[in-house]
Amino acid sequence: MTAVRSGSTPASGPRTHEDRTAPRAPQPPRRAGERTGARRPGAAGGPAARRLRRSLLHLVLGVVAALYLSPLLYMLTTSLKTRGEAGATEPRWTPDPFTLDAYRHVLGSTDSPVMQWFLNSLLAATAHAALVLATATPAAYALARMDFRGRGVIFAGVVATLFVPPVILLVPNFLIVNELAWVDTLPAIVVPAAAGAFGVFFLRQFFLTLPGELEEAAEIDGCNRWQIFVRVVLPLARPALVTLALLSFLTNWNDFLWPLYVLLSPESLTLPAGLANFQGANNIRYDLLMAGAVIASVPVLLLYVVAQRWVIEGVSRSGLKG
Incomplete structure (x- = not known):
């Protein structure tokens, strides 16, 4: 039999417990820039590639923002x-010449009291x-908490009304408003849509995210x-309430x-209906x-600038996706 030299590893045969637990020889340090078998997360591409991707993203977002803002700019x-x-x-x-005559006419006209x-x-x-907050908040809380x-059946009926086209309700609502002698009054445009299903659905989804503890x-x-x-639910629901109110x-x-x-x-x-007077035959x-x-x-712009933080938080926590 040939003796195994001291310090050498046997060519074959199962490894013993001592072999598995013996300390391994230290590996030589890797050189700078040497590639390894596994890539680190986020290591793909260098700083130049990351700057290029960021620039392309900003370019696409800028084009989309310009498309959205162009009608507003042309209106102005x-x-x-x-x-x-x-x-x-x-x-x-671009206006040539620049004039404010349209604003003077709109704000000073007696025929069209803007x-x-x-x-x-x-x-x-x-x-x-x-009124929407007053009707939707307690209903949504009851359906959520x-x-x-019959809670599920009631909620299903509320959601089903979301699929009814609003134009179908014009004649029935007008008949009700006429019976109440509300034609040509402020309640006619405030009350009919105040008990809509969207507010109940929106707030219910938010209330479901609140911890029951x-x-x-x-x-x-x-x-x-x-x-x-x-004292507990309404303060926590402030973002959703602000969003629904807006x-x-x-x-x-x-x-x-x-x-x-x-x-x-x-x-x-109202202002949208009154602006139609500026269109003749x-x-x-x-x-x-x-x-x-x-x-x-x-x-509208001022309200969104002031309340955008609550709007974003309310929509994100309600579970609704755009």
Whole structure:
């Protein structure tokens, strides 16, 4: 038999426990830049490649943002044009000459009381948003956090109404409003859509994300169901409430068809319905229309700038996807 030299490894045969537990010889250090078998996460590509991808992403986002902003920019520039230039067959982006005549006409006209329309829209949209919160919040909380028989059936019926086209309800709503003697009044454009299904659905999805341990702790402290709702749930639901109020405000503010049906006198019109007066059968004042549209856009933009943090948080926590 040939003796195995000291310090050498046998050519064959099972490894013993001592072989497996013996310390391994130290490996030589790798050289700088030497490639390994496994890639580290995020190591693909160098700084130049990352800068290129970031630049391409910013370019795409810039193009998309420009497409979204171009109608608003054209609306603004058209409102600063003269009547002839605004209605030209070959439109131009830049006004030549620059003028504020359209705004002077819109704000100073007695035949078209734009500021009265603005006030009507502001009152109606604010009242509508408040009424939506008052009706949707308790209903959504009951469907989300209270256990009672028929809860699923009721919620399914609420969701089913979302698939009904609003135009189908024009005639029934008008008949109801007429019976209540609300035609040509503010309640006609505030009340009919205040108990819509979207607010209930939206808030219910948000209430489902709240931890139930908070309500249990409040109940142990002696709070009844109403106190839990007011003192615990509503403060936590502030982002969703702000989001729903803003969406309801915008829906009522931009509504055109329903106010055109139920508001008859020029003084009671809302701003979207009143701007239709600038369109005649054979003549359309594009400069006045764009000036009125700019005025109508100011509250919407201001509201979103102020409330965008709550809107983003409310939509993300409600589970809704855009």
